[in-house]
Amino acid sequence: MKAIKAKSFFAGIHVKDMKSLACNCPTEVMPDPAVAYISLRQSLGKPAVAIVEKGQKVKEGELIAKADGAISSDVFASIAGEVTDITELDCAGCKESFIVIKGDGSGEKSYFPPLKDATADEIKARIRDCGIVGLGGAAFPTAVKIAPKTPVDTLILNGAECEPYLTCDHRLMLEHTEEIARGARYLAKALGVSRIIIGIEANKPDAIAAFEAFDDIQPVILKKQYPMGSEKHIIYVTTGRKVGIGKLPADSGVVVQNVATAYAVCQAVELGKPLYERIVTVSGGAIAQPKNLWVKDGTPVKELVEFCGGESQTPKKAICGGPMTGVALASYDMYTHKATSGILLLTKEEAAAEEPTPCLNCGKCADVCPMHLMPMNTAFYSAAGDFETAAKLGNTMSCIECGACEYICPAKRPLIQAIRKTKAAVRAAAKKGGK
Numbered sequence: 001m002k003a004i005k006a007k008s009f010f011a012g013i014h015v016k017d018m019k020s021l022a023c024n025c026p027t028e029v030m031p032d033p034a035v036a037y038i039s040l041r042q043s044l045g046k047p048a049v050a051i052v053e054k055g056q057k058v059k060e061g062e063l064i065a066k067a068d069g070a071i072s073s074d075v076f077a078s079i080a081g082e083v084t085d086i087t088e089l090d091c092a093g094c095k096e097s098f099i100v101i102k103g104d105g106s107g108e109k110s111y112f113p114p115l116k117d118a119t120a121d122e123i124k125a126r127i128r129d130c131g132i133v134g135l136g137g138a139a140f141p142t143a144v145k146i147a148p149k150t151p152v153d154t155l156i157l158n159g160a161e162c163e164p165y166l167t168c169d170h171r172l173m174l175e176h177t178e179e180i181a182r183g184a185r186y187l188a189k190a191l192g193v194s195r196i197i198i199g200i201e202a203n204k205p206d207a208i209a210a211f212e213a214f215d216d217i218q219p220v221i222l223k224k225q226y227p228m229g230s231e232k233h234i235i236y237v238t239t240g241r242k243v244g245i246g247k248l249p250a251d252s253g254v255v256v257q258n259v260a261t262a263y264a265v266c267q268a269v270e271l272g273k274p275l276y277e278r279i280v281t282v283s284g285g286a287i288a289q290p291k292n293l294w295v296k297d298g299t300p301v302k303e304l305v306e307f308c309g310g311e312s313q314t315p316k317k318a319i320c321g322g323p324m325t326g327v328a329l330a331s332y333d334m335y336t337h338k339a340t341s342g343i344l345l346l347t348k349e350e351a352a353a354e355e356p357t358p359c360l361n362c363g364k365c366a367d368v369c370p371m372h373l374m375p376m377n378t379a380f381y382s383a384a385g386d387f388e389t390a391a392k393l394g395n396t397m398s399c400i401e402c403g404a405c406e407y408i409c410p411a412k413r414p415l416i417q418a419i420r421k422t423k424a425a426v427r428a429a430a431k432k433g434g435k
């Protein structure tokens with residue numbers, strides 16, 4: 001189908017995309033780590049519960065931890081070898097539980113049997129059994145997302161990749177177009193819908209052209225506008241439907257899935273392969289050779305940096321994820337997982353990490369907010385410890401944490417930090433009050 005143009009949305013920002021550093025680098029396969037540190041927290045929900053013991057031999061793809069609760073996900077061995085420890089490790093400043101596997105180099109695999117002519121229920125079960133979560137960053141279990149409580153009529157594949165620097169989805173769309181399309185069809189079958197749209201930002205014309213090859217998938221060219229990849233915005237610009245505050249995309253008849261998730265679904269159905277590896281973009285002005293890499297879960301970030309030639313200069317900032325929504329890394333003592341889309345090493349110029357100065361009351365943060373919120377109010381009252389007023393005046397609970405306000409703020413106010421703090425305080429108060 002010929003690609004059509006989407007409408008734009010009010011507000012948002014125009015950021016320098018910095019994609020040229022890695023978008024033309026074909027994906028390489030990163031060698032298996034000698035030791036994989038596999039986090040038990042690989043979804044939005046509770047950490048999974050280990051079902052292996054120290055000393056146990058495991059195969060690549062073998063289930064090693066069971067989901068704990070509805071929005072948790074199963075975790076699989078990413079390499080074959082021996083479980084040498086199940087322990088807590090310091091990871092980017094937080095204590096997290098890990099299963100440590102020392103590789104034996106055998107490459108022995110344990111997959112589910114491939115499915116042929118799978119029914120909707122078989123596809124849903126396979127997606128759950130393979131531990132597939134949303135690979136766009138949220139790590140929400142896909143099995144839950146494809147079982148909406150209200151009827152839906154449209155599946156949107158999210159190929160926006162609007163975060164600067166990241167090119168993992170772009171490469172996947174070029175290198176595995178067919179598998180993404182087949183994965184989308186399995187998702188559509190599971191959902192009982194026939195309308196499939198793929199939204200891709202205009203800065204990826206080759207990917208848009210690749211998806212014009214299919215009769216059953218409508219490519220939609222998205223304007224380069226941040227945060228175009230947010231679910232609410234991609235739904236609005238591709239279908240004209242609005243998702244109200246506190247509502248889910250399914251309430252507007254739509255389910256959105258990242259293109260990498262569709263690829264993982266294809267592999268789960270056709271090969272029986274659980275989710276334990278993904279493409280990670282290693283980029284930024286302070287890495288010697290930017291690359292896109294197929295990386296096994298649990299690979300030390302240090303090894304990714306070394307594989308890309310190391311630092312070309314001392315980075316001012318290292319980030320896991322994209323620069324707008326990612327997490328700053330204090331060291332490379334961290335390990336990849338299902339949601340690791342990128343590792344960025346930014347120079348001083350790129351990081352522009354100036355010290356915050358007092359708020360100028362310029363209102364720019366509110367002007368760019370795609371959710372029409374008042375982040376300066378959140379920041380002001382949050383700093384005073386009045387989280388209730390912060391949430392009320394800033395409308396903070398509707399924030400999608402896109403980072404546009406902080407990016408535009410001339411005073412470099414730490415707005416995202418204030419927003420997250422406020423949300424956490426409001427949630428804790430609601431839990432305490434039994435609301």
Ligand code: SF4
Pocket residue numbers: 365368369370371372373374375398399400401402403404405406415416419
């Ligand atoms: S307040 Fe939230 S939604 Fe609005 S720009 Fe800031 S991070 Fe994005």
Ligand code: SF4
Pocket residue numbers: 358359360361362363364365366375376379408409410411412413
């Ligand atoms: S953009 Fe920054 S300086 Fe301007 S009102 Fe918002 S928080 Fe204050």
